[in-house]
Amino acid sequence: MTQDVVRGASRAGRSPAGWTEPTEDHGAQRVSERARRPTINDIARLARVSKKTVSRVINRSPLVREDTRERINAVIEETGFVPDPTARGLAFRRAFLIGMIYDNPTPQYVVNMQQGLLDGMRDSDYELVVHPCNRASPDFVTDVRNFVERQKLFGVVLPPSVSEDDRLPPILRENDCAYIRIASVALDEPDVMVVTNDHVGAAAAARHLLALGHRRIAHISGLMTFRSAHERRRGFSEALAAQGVKLTSKNVLEGAYTFESGIECAKVLLARSPRPTAIFAGNDEMAAGVLVAARQAGVSIPHDLSVVGYDDFQIAERVWPPLTTIHTPTREIGRIAADQLIRSTGDAHGIRYDSQAILPTLVVRESSGPAPAE
Amino acid sequence: MTQDVVRGASRAGRSPAGWTEPTEDHGAQRVSERARRPTINDIARLARVSKKTVSRVINRSPLVREDTRERINAVIEETGFVPDPTARGLAFRRAFLIGMIYDNPTPQYVVNMQQGLLDGMRDSDYELVVHPCNRASPDFVTDVRNFVERQKLFGVVLPPSVSEDDRLPPILRENDCAYIRIASVALDEPDVMVVTNDHVGAAAAARHLLALGHRRIAHISGLMTFRSAHERRRGFSEALAAQGVKLTSKNVLEGAYTFESGIECAKVLLARSPRPTAIFAGNDEMAAGVLVAARQAGVSIPHDLSVVGYDDFQIAERVWPPLTTIHTPTREIGRIAADQLIRSTGDAHGIRYDSQAILPTLVVRESSGPAPAE
DNA sequence: CTGAAAGCGCTTACAG
DNA sequence: CTGAAAGCGCTTACAG
Numbered sequence: 211m212t213q214d215v216v217r218g219a220s221r222a223g224r225s226p227a228g229w230t231e232p233t234e235d236h237g238a239q240r241v242s243e244r245a246r247r248p249t250i251n252d253i254a255r256l257a258r259v260s261k262k263t264v265s266r267v268i269n270r271s272p273l274v275r276e277d278t279r280e281r282i283n284a285v286i287e288e289t290g291f292v293p294d295p296t297a298r299g300l301a302f303r304r305a306f307l308i309g310m311i312y313d314n315p316t317p318q319y320v321v322n323m324q325q326g327l328l329d330g331m332r333d334s335d336y337e338l339v340v341h342p343c344n345r346a347s348p349d350f351v352t353d354v355r356n357f358v359e360r361q362k363l364f365g366v367v368l369p370p371s372v373s374e375d376d377r378l379p380p381i382l383r384e385n386d387c388a389y390i391r392i393a394s395v396a397l398d399e400p401d402v403m404v405v406t407n408d409h410v411g412a413a414a415a416a417r418h419l420l421a422l423g424h425r426r427i428a429h430i431s432g433l434m435t436f437r438s439a440h441e442r443r444r445g446f447s448e449a450l451a452a453q454g455v456k457l458t459s460k461n462v463l464e465g466a467y468t469f470e471s472g473i474e475c476a477k478v479l480l481a482r483s484p485r486p487t488a489i490f491a492g493n494d495e496m497a498a499g500v501l502v503a504a505r506q507a508g509v510s511i512p513h514d515l516s517v518v519g520y521d522d523f524q525i526a527e528r529v530w531p532p533l534t535t536i537h538t539p540t541r542e543i544g545r546i547a548a549d550q551l552i553r554s555t556g557d558a559h560g561i562r563y564d565s566q567a568i569l570p571t572l573v574v575r576e577s578s579g580p581a582p583a584e
Numbered sequence: 585m586t587q588d589v590v591r592g593a594s595r596a597g598r599s600p601a602g603w604t605e606p607t608e609d610h611g612a613q614r615v616s617e618r619a620r621r622p623t624i625n626d627i628a629r630l631a632r633v634s635k636k637t638v639s640r641v642i643n644r645s646p647l648v649r650e651d652t653r654e655r656i657n658a659v660i661e662e663t664g665f666v667p668d669p670t671a672r673g674l675a676f677r678r679a680f681l682i683g684m685i686y687d688n689p690t691p692q693y694v695v696n697m698q699q700g701l702l703d704g705m706r707d708s709d710y711e712l713v714v715h716p717c718n719r720a721s722p723d724f725v726t727d728v729r730n731f732v733e734r735q736k737l738f739g740v741v742l743p744p745s746v747s748e749d750d751r752l753p754p755i756l757r758e759n760d761c762a763y764i765r766i767a768s769v770a771l772d773e774p775d776v777m778v779v780t781n782d783h784v785g786a787a788a789a790a791r792h793l794l795a796l797g798h799r800r801i802a803h804i805s806g807l808m809t810f811r812s813a814h815e816r817r818r819g820f821s822e823a824l825a826a827q828g829v830k831l832t833s834k835n836v837l838e839g840a841y842t843f844e845s846g847i848e849c850a851k852v853l854l855a856r857s858p859r860p861t862a863i864f865a866g867n868d869e870m871a872a873g874v875l876v877a878a879r880q881a882g883v884s885i886p887h888d889l890s891v892v893g894y895d896d897f898q899i900a901e902r903v904w905p906p907l908t909t910i911h912t913p914t915r916e917i918g919r920i921a922a923d924q925l926i927r928s929t930g931d932a933h934g935i936r937y938d939s940q941a942i943l944p945t946l947v948v949r950e951s952s953g954p955a956p957a958e
Numbered sequence: 959c960t961g962a963a964a965g966c967g968c969t970t971a972c973a974g
Numbered sequence: 975c976t977g978a979a980a981g982c983g984c985t986t987a988c989a990g
Contacts, residue, residue, distance in 0.1 A: 247733070249983055260961045265985060275959055292734050296673040297983035300966050305670055307711070317695035317898070324714060337681070337735060339711045340698060359621070360666050361711060469902060498902045505904065524691070528843060528872045530879065530904050623967055634977040639969060649975055671967035674982050965986075974976085 248289045257285045268293050295335060299362070304386075308336045308551065309366040311354060313345040315467060316495065318523040319540055323369055323392075326544020334552050336364060343372070351377050358387045365389055365551045367544070373397070374437045388554050390547045394441040401554065404547045404563065408438050408520075409445025411536035411570025415490050415518045416449035418534070418572055423581035424488040424516060425455055430475040430500070432467040432492035439467075442492050442520060461486065465496045472499020480507045480515075487515060487581045494519035494526045497533050501577070512579030522573050531576035538570045622663040631659045642667050669709065673736070678760075682710045682925065683740040685728060687719040689841060690869065692897040693914055697743055697766075700918020708926050710738060717746070725751050732761045739763055739925045741918070747771070748811045762928050764921045768815040775928065778921045778937065782812050782894075783819025785910035785944025789864050789892045790823035792908070792946055797955035798862040798890060799829055804849040804874070806841040806866035813841075816866050816894060835860065839870045846873020854881045854889075861889060861955045868893035868900045871907050875951070886953030896947050905950035912944050 250268075254261040259278060266274050267282045274282075285291070299305040310327060314320055327338055341357055343350060358366065358381070365388030368378065373391035379398065382389045391398055394408035419427055429446055432439035447457040463478060465471035472491055479486055480503060491497035497519030501511060509515050511531055519526055522537035546563045624642075628635040633656060640648050641656045648656075659665070669680040684701060688694055701712055715731055717724060732740065732755070739762030742752065747765035753772065756763045765772055768782035793801055803820055806813035821831040837852060839845035846865055853860055854877060865871035871893030875885060883889050885905055893900055896911035920937045 251983080261984080262961055262986095263959085266960085269985085273959060278959080292730075294674075294983055295735060296670055296679055297966095298985075299670040300668075300674050300968085301983075301985035303966065303985095307713075317692045321691035321694050325716060328714075328716065337713045337715075339681075340702075340714055341711075342699060342702065356666075361669060469898075502904070524843075525899065525902055528899055528903055530876070625967080635968080636970095636977055637975085640976085643969085647975060652975080668967055671982095672969075674984085675967080675969035677969095677982065960990085961988100962990105963986105963988090966984085968982085970979105970981075972977100972979090974978105 247294075248291045250291075250293065252289065253282065253285050253291050256289070257282045295337075298335075303362060304364055305362045306335050306337065307339050307361055307363050308548065309339045309341050309357065309361070309363045310369070311341045311343060311357070311366050311372050312369050313343050313372050314369060316493070316521070316523065318525075319369070319521070322540035323367075323544040326541035326546075327367055327548040329541065329545040330548025331552065334548075336552065339363070345371060345375065351375075351381070354378060355381050355385075358382060358385050363387050365554070367547050367551060368392065370394070370438055371436050388551055390551045390554075392543060392547055394438040397437070400562065401550070404543055404550065404568070405565060406438075406538065406543060407565070407569055408441040409448070411520060411538065411572075412442040412445030412490070413449035414570070414572040415520070415536055416446045417453075418574065418578065419488045419490065419516060419518065420450065420453050420455065422488075422516060422578060425581070426484060426486045427455065427457065427488045427490065428461040428463070428479050428486035429457060430463050430465045430472060430479075430489060430491045430496050432465060432496075434464055436467070439464075439492055446490055465492060465499075467493050467495060469495045469499045472496030473503045474499075476500040476503035477507070480504060480509055485509070485515070488518070488578070489515065490518045490520075492520055494521045494523050494533060494535055497535065497577070498525055498529045501529055501531075501533075511577055514582055516578035516581070518578055520570075526573075526575070534575045534578035535573055536570045537573045539568050543568050622665045624665075624667065626663065627656065627659050627665050630663070631656045669711075672709075677736060678738055679736045680709050680711065681713045681735060681737050682922065683713045683715050683731065683735070683737045684743070685715045685717060685731070685740050685746050686743050687717050687746050688743060690867070690895070690897065692899075693743070693895070696914035697741075697918040700915035700920075701741055701922040703915065703919040704922025705926065710926065713737070719745060719749065724749075725755065728752060729755050729759075732756060732759050737761050739928070741921050741925060742766065744768070744812055745810050762925055764925045764928075766917060766921055768812040771811075774936065775924070778917055778924065778942075779939060780812075780912065780917060781939070781943055782815040783822070785894060785912065785946075786816040786819030786864070787823035788944070788946040789894070789910055790820045791827075792948065792952065793862045793864065793890060793892065794824065794827050794829065796862075796890060796952060799955070800858060800860045801829065801831065801862045801864065802835040802837070802853050802860040803831060804837050804839045804846060804853075804863060804865045804870050806839060806870075808838055810841070813838075813866055820864055839866060839873075841867050841869060843869045843873045846870030847877045848873075850874040850877035851881070854878060854883055859883070859889070862892070862952070863889065864892045864894075866894055868895045868897050868907060868909055871909065871951070872899055872903045875903055875905075875907075885951055888956055890952035890955070892952055894944075900947075900949070908949045908952040909947055910944045911947045913942050917942050 250261045250264050253264045264282055267279055295306040312320060343353055367390050369392045373393045390402055392404045394406050396403050396405050431443045450457050463475040465475045489500050491500055497517050500517050504511050504515055511517055519533045519535035522535045526533040526535045624635045624638050627638045638656055641653055673679040686694055717727055741764050743766045747767045764776055766778045768780050770777050770779050805817045824831050837849040839849045863874050865874055871891050874891050878885050878889055885891055893907045893909035896909045900907040900909045
């Protein structure tokens with residue numbers, strides 16, 4: 211009946227944030243009688259083995275006799291024992307945590323990626339810790355170092371554009387922190403990369419517009435400090451060139467992957483004479499901006515102008531007209547990244563994913579149509 | 585020079601996932617010579633005190649003489665000592681982790697909330713662990729229990745609709761896990777709640793439409809299993825009633841907070857004769873759906889129909905016309921929730937936030953206008 | 959294939 | 975106001 215006191219609202223002494231040292235101040239010891247969770251010692255006792263042997267079973271060591279293992283597993287099953295991640299973390303000098311370090315302006319990307327990472331971590335012993343950051347900040351690298359070092363993270367996943375920073379991998383290696391970089395091209399050893407091949411998606415956009423008869427084609431790229439912006443531009447322009455259409459630099463404007471920058475760039479393009487008949491935007495956000503600028507300029511879509519985006523996030527279906535765009539399986543990419551990160555240890559080393567499975571694909575909606583007759 | 589072997593790709597023995605027991609198999613002990621981070625023992629030695637006294641300083645105990653404290657802090661500063669969260673976690677029987685348990689269909693909400701929680705956790709010792717879940721699953725409660733129990737979380741933040749589940753608080757209390765529920769109304773003691781007062785926002789929407797001369801007004805609510813759906817409906821209908829306009833149940837359709845449900849409900853409403861001149865949707869997603877349905881029905885917005893959403897997420901500015909909506913300061917709400925959670929311990933207990941600061945507010949854009957003349 | 963001892967880096971429970 | 979001893983629940987480093 212002292213439980214209420216202990217568990218109640220004040221909970222003094224429950225945490226470091228409250229400075230009270232309860233027993234020093236209050237004398238009386240109040241231990242709640244709640245059923246204690248079984249520990250490795252309980253399992254060892256019940257299975258009549260040493261805790262080291264239980265530890266071997268927990269960690270899937272092959273150096274355990276089959277019948278011993280079965281006996282221990284039976285006890286584990288019965289008691290519902292789950293090894294304490296904090297204690298394991300301390301003994302391993304390594305927390306059971308995987309970090310996602312991101313600096314991405316698109317919430318949909320962040321949530322899809324998170325979801326995918328958690329898909330890949332299911333049934334693992336790890337939890338996901340999120341760590342947004344600002345790549346432009348002078349403290350960026352220090353911040354990442356502190357995060358990884360203090361928490362002794364098992365590993366981190368780096369989506370773009372954090373993945374593109376070459377200052378991070380050496381720091382991670384120094385801290386013995388595994389990592390996976392997700393990027394549009396291979397920036398590192400294959401087993402620490404998930405490559406999204408953005409140039410393939412951009413090429414599909416180009417072929418789509420060419421097939422519709424477009425020849426006066428413009429591109430609004432993302433920020434050129436993002437590798438994906440380069441790759442999308444390259445894939446697009448190469449696929450155009452393959453069919454004899456040249457993407458001149460005059461027809462490429464650099465946006466910032468934001469809605470507003472899409473509007474601004476489109477204004478410039480639509481004011482030209484002759485006007486482009488098609489615009490490929492580096493992502494859906496900018497494509498949505500093109501739609502707004504076109505409406506303001508009295509340009510009808512897709513009759514006067516075709517627009518293609520990139521990402522196929524929710525917004526692509528919400529705007530009017532719905533966007534033709536390039537679908538990227540972000541969640542699946544996240545699942546693969548987590549999977550590869552977790553399996554980067556021990557003998558499973560070197561497993562590869564099927565890069566075909568995560569290739570970007572064209573999704574045709576109503577923002578693109580035949581090129582207008584001259 | 586053995587470092588490369590240790591730090592290289594294989595990293596055997598680095599983790600439980602790889603079952604190898606390096607020294608058992610390989611004999612030779614390979615310790616990387618990397619500078620060890622200082623521990624509490626180093627600080628104690630350098631400051632010529634016991635580690636317990638250093639511990640007191642770390643945990644801000646007042647029971648330390650001022651000059652002793654200063655001496656220890658100087659050493660901590662010099663060495664860059666940061667106490668190991670894993671070790672503290674084990675000793676405290678409580679991890680330095682705060683969980684966000686969510687089941688929310690809107691990525692923008694999730695990301696804003698996360699960002700806010702991290703704002704509130706800055707300079708604290710905690711990290712944020714994300715835990716999406718499915719409230720409709722039969723394993724929902726068990727899943728949450730396991731998460732909290734195994735990780736020995738310091739606390740959790742429950743945004744809607746997870747916050748509305750009354751089965752959770754008893755489980756959390758049993759596990760001595762602090763919690764904050766974020767909801768549209770007070771469902772619990774004030775110090776474990778952040779109340780968003782959705783009825784206030786909905787009332788603002790109602791007054792806006794009344795001021796524009798609308799009288800034939802409809803509402804597409806969210807799923808009635810969400811408390812917010814009730815509150816928004818109630819606030820809206822009470823504010824209409826205050827000016828003599830009755831919101832009949834015939835003029836309320838239940839949506840599901842999704843874009844698609846917005847389209848479906850709007851189709852029904854727009855087929856009626858006489859047609860409503862204004863629709864208040866329970867969130868922006870459904871309002872976006874209303875826009876699509878109106879376009880299909882040849883109903884011009886805002887000329888023939890005014891539309892008001894709720895949330896003021898990015899989509900509100902991307903659709904056409906941009907949505908008049910109710911702005912909710914999600915990030916700030918998250919910051920307050922984290923702040924309140926962390927300060928729920930010790931003597932700071934009972935601190936309240938300024939509920940005025942997070943009140944929802946009307947944002948007028950182009951989807952609403954004067955009621956059409958009859 | 960298995961185990962006894964020591965240790966991971968902290969805090970608790972006392973004692974002074 | 976301060977400290978020595980024990981302990982949190984695991985794994986490592988040996989030894990057999």
